[in-house]
Each structure stands twice: as structure tokens, then as C-alpha cells.
Amino acid sequence: MILLQTIPDLRRHLEERRRQLPAGAVVGLVPTMGALHAGHVSLIHAARKDCDCVVVSIFVNPTQFGPAEDYHAYPRTPQADCEVCERNGVDVIFQPDPHEIYPVPPRTQVHVAGLTAGLCGRSRPGHFDGVCLVVCKLFNIVQPQRAYFGQKDAQQATVIRRMAADLDFPIDIVVCPTVREPDGLALSSRNAYLTAEQRRQASALYQALQAMQQAVREGLRRAPEITARGRAIIQASGPAAIDYLELVDPESLEPVESVDQPVLAALAVRLGRCRLIDNMPIEPLPVPCWTATPETR
Numbered sequence: 001m002i003l004l005q006t007i008p009d010l011r012r013h014l015e016e017r018r019r020q021l022p023a024g025a026v027v028g029l030v031p032t033m034g035a036l037h038a039g040h041v042s043l044i045h046a047a048r049k050d051c052d053c054v055v056v057s058i059f060v061n062p063t064q065f066g067p068a069e070d071y072h073a074y075p076r077t078p079q080a081d082c083e084v085c086e087r088n089g090v091d092v093i094f095q096p097d098p099h100e101i102y103p104v105p106p107r108t109q110v111h112v113a114g115l116t117a118g119l120c121g122r123s124r125p126g127h128f129d130g131v132c133l134v135v136c137k138l139f140n141i142v143q144p145q146r147a148y149f150g151q152k153d154a155q156q157a158t159v160i161r162r163m164a165a166d167l168d169f170p171i172d173i174v175v176c177p178t179v180r181e182p183d184g185l186a187l188s189s190r191n192a193y194l195t196a197e198q199r200r201q202a203s204a205l206y207q208a209l210q211a212m213q214q215a216v217r218e219g220l221r222r223a224p225e226i227t228a229r230g231r232a233i234i235q236a237s238g239p240a241a242i243d244y245l246e247l248v249d250p251e252s253l254e255p256v257e258s259v260d261q262p263v264l265a266a267l268a269v270r271l272g273r274c275r276l277i278d279n280m281p282i283e284p285l286p287v288p289c290w291t292a293t294p295e296t297r
């Protein structure tokens with residue numbers, strides 16, 4: 001494994017590797033902000049399985065944080081991250097300084113309209129523009145054939161997929177399932193901010209998603225009735241500010257009124273200074289259909 005910190009060094013290294021690998025070799029990119037956990041490792045494993053060369057980028061991207069957000073406090077654990085990468089068969093870590101990626105303030109914006117308006121986009125204006133800008137830059141710097149993202153950040157994955165399609169990046173966007181703690185809490189670098197009490201309370205997010213799934217299984221179809229079940233669980237768990245809790249179309253991310261097709265249940269909740277997000281795809285069971293047979297006729 002090699003750790004590189006500048007764009008020219010990375011480009012040179014990957015050029016050399018591509019020369020050595022057989023024609024058609026696949027480079028996979030796993031973009032991260034570090035403080036690596038088992039969720040990130042699942043993306044690394046997926047990339048390791050599919051690709052000849054696995055590049056993990058570790059970069060806390062300033063342009064995706066709002067002025068009042070946690071850019072400076074975001075956990076940074078570079079030494080431990082290197083060990084995780086080494087143990088899990090990563091070939092190249094790209095860990096640039098902010099100045100390497102943004103030598104001057106960027107004037108270019110990458111805005112995916114519509115998909116970024118709701119859910120996290122509503123309370124984090126400009127967040128997805130920052131994500132798209134840095135992912136675009138990483139795609140250009142690394143030029144991978146595949147890039148790996150987590151379902152945990154479902155809106156991000158949908159936005160990136162659309163950006164890659166709209167801008168003709170010849171890159172397969174692979175979305176990997178959410179890795180959870182035994183009590184259902186989705187792994188996140190931000191879980192480190194939780195107090196012991198908030199950590200106990202945080203399992204209510206997954207319980208809320210499960211309750212909404214259960215409501216659909218019981219035959220509920222109207223979104224307000226289904227989301228009320230999720231809200232009740234979070235409110236009963238203790239002091240929490242629900243940023244959003246919605247059922248949306250998994251492609252357009254538009255809110256749905258009625259669950260007649262597969263939907264995405266998505267939520268963001270603040271516990272103290274920690275904002276947690278999670279989601280669950282939910283499929284309505286087909287309405288039972290009794291076909292008359294000669295016996296039942």
C-alpha cells in the first residue's frame with residue numbers, strides 16, 4: 001500500500017500501475033472523509049472484490065460543510081485510517097491537504113437540480129454542490145472505472161449517480177448496503193459525538209424505520225399515517241429534533257402521498273449537537289389477489 005498526498009504524485013503512480021496491469025484492468029475508487037469504520041470497510045471489500053487496483057481517498061471536504069457546521073470538529077484519525085486500509089487490502093490511499101484540492105477558492109459549481117432540493121438539501125443548502133464538486137474532482141484525478149458509495153447516504157448516492165450520467169463520466173456507480181450496529185444504528189463517523197444517553201436514544205432511528213416498514217406490511221398506504229408511527233417512536237425516545245422524516249420516491253426523491261410503489265423512508269434527527277441520518281427502502285406487498293379455481297368457484 002502506498003499513501004500519496006498530491007495530485008501529480010497520484011496521477012504518476014496510477015499511470016505507472018495501469019501500464020503494469022493487463023489491458024482492461026479496473027481501478028476502483030472509494031471516496032471517504034476518513035475516521036474509517038466498518039461501513040467504509042464494506043465499500044473497500046466490495047471494491048477489492050471487483051477491481052484490480054483499489055484507491056481510497058480520505059479528505060474532509062470543506063466545501064460540503066455549511067458555515068455553522070462541524071468542519072473543524074469532524075473526527076480525523078489518519079494513523080488509524082491507514083491501518084484500516086492496510087489491513088483491508090487497499091492499494092493506494094489518497095490523502096490530500098485542503099490546499100491541494102482547492103489551491104484557490106473554486107468558481108465552478110456542480111449543481112444537480114431537483115434531487116438536492118429536499119431531504120438533507122433543505123437544511124444543508126449548498127451541501128450537495130460541495131459533494132458533487134469534490135467527487136467530480138476525484139473522478140477526474142483518479143479516473144476510476146468504478147466508484148463505491150453507501151446506501152447510508154441515499155440522497156448522496158442518487159445525486160452522484162445522476163451527476164455521473166449527466167456529465168458522461170464512464171464510471172459505474174456502485175451503491176453498497178448500510179452497515180449497522182447490533183441495535184440497528186447505522187455506523188457513522190459522527191456517532192463518536194454522541195453521549196452515552198444519546199447513543200442509547202439513537203437506536204430509535206432504526207426502530208422508527210422498522211415501524212414504518214411494518215406499517216406498510218400491515219397494509220397502511222397513506223404516507224402521513226405511516227410517518228406518524230416513525231415520529232412517535234423518535235419522540236418517545238427522549239429529547240430529539242426531527243429535521244425530516246419522509247417517504248419519498250427512490251428515484252426522484254419527491255415526497256409520496258401514498259405507498260403504491262417501492263419508496264424510500266428517510267430521516268434526519270438531531271440529538272444534541274449530533275445530526276444523524278438514516279433510511280430504508282420499503283416495498284408494499286402486493287394486494288392479495290384470489291384467483292378463482294374450479295374448487296373455489
Ligand code: AMP
Nearest residue numbers: 032033034039149150152153178179187
Ligand atoms: P463519509 O466518510 O461519511 O463521507 O462516507 C464515505 C462513504 O462511506 C459514503 O459513500 C457513505 O455513504 C459510506 N458509508 C458511511 N457510513 C456507512 C455505513 N454505515 N454503511 C455503508 N456505507 C457507509
